[in-house]
Amino acid sequence: MIELLDTLVRGAGLGALYALIAIGFVIIFRATGVLNFAQPIFMIFGTYVSYLVAVRWGLPFALAVVLAVGAGALVAMACERVALRPMVGRPPFSAALVTVGLFAAGLVVTTKLIGHGVITSGDPWGLSNFCVGGERRATAVAIPGVPAPCDGGVTVAYTDLAKLIMAALAIAALGLWLSRSRYGLAMRATAHDPEVAMAQGISAGKVFALSWGIAGAFAALAGVLLGTAAGGVAALGALIALKAIPAIILGGLDSVKGAVVGGLVVGLAEALTKTYQPGVAPWLGANFDIVMPYLIMLVVLMIRPHGLFGTKEVQRV
DSSP, X not given: OHHHHHHHHHHHHHHHHHHHHHHHHHHHHHHHSOOOTTHHHXXXXXXXXXXXXXXXXXXXXXXXXXHHHHHHHHHHHHXXXXXXXXXXXXXXXXXXXXXXXXXXXXHXXXXXXXXXXXXXXXXXXXXXXXXXXXXXXXXXXOBTTBOOOEESSEEEEHHHHHHHHHHHHHHHHHXXXXXXXXXXXXXXXXXXXXXXXXXXXXXXXXXXXXXXXXXXXXXXXXXXXXXXXXXXXXXXXXXXXXXXXXXXXXXXTTOHHHHHXXXXXXXXXXXXXXXXHHHHOGGGOTTGGXXXXXXXXXXXXXXXXXXXXXXXXXXXX
């Protein structure tokens, strides 16, 4: 039972990370109808900026988070203005291919910046954790920087708690902004009916730029949280963001609520698979947890293609 609870805590932290990235996919898709495959680049760029500010420059981690989120938003808006704005009016498939090109180019750039090593976000928690319903093992061998195991209780890592809290705050802030602010309402109106929104004087260009900026900010925040991993993150860690695609397929391509639910489900499924699959189904091979999100996506596409909360399209013939 304790092992299950430990796994659920880790899975929830992982799911919060996927939810942040998935929301970026959904925001852009709702505004432009384009699936943005460049999201992983904004995520790993956020990791790099936080590393640069907190580790290389020695500035506070909180400032690193703010600068990384802002930089992610600016880079995303620049990409939209330079590469995607000329694609307005073109088929969504063509624009999606442009984002694939952005992903490939961005991966080369971030690999040059990060190199072949690993980086961290410079977070203040490290491997620290606390026990819930138990106590530290007094007879454990002390290892510098590694807390003693927790006996009879659930071990909660501060990094997992930080992922949940920061993701919840960011998602709540986005929800309030979309429902209360002028530009938030403009984005919702454009997503609902672009032609009517433009007829009412809403600038489609500003909405597109805002959607990309929000997506870039959320991806960068996810990158900062990804960088809290104990072993650090390599440039190819950007590929982790692609696991948000099964999350949006599960929740629905045009649903923010679906992105959150899908992210949590995928994170929990991956964590549970990693813990129990080697003992229950070893014949599936090692690292099957990496495959699990895409298996979920395949099942959802066969059973409910529009996802749990997505809009079901009806075509009259």
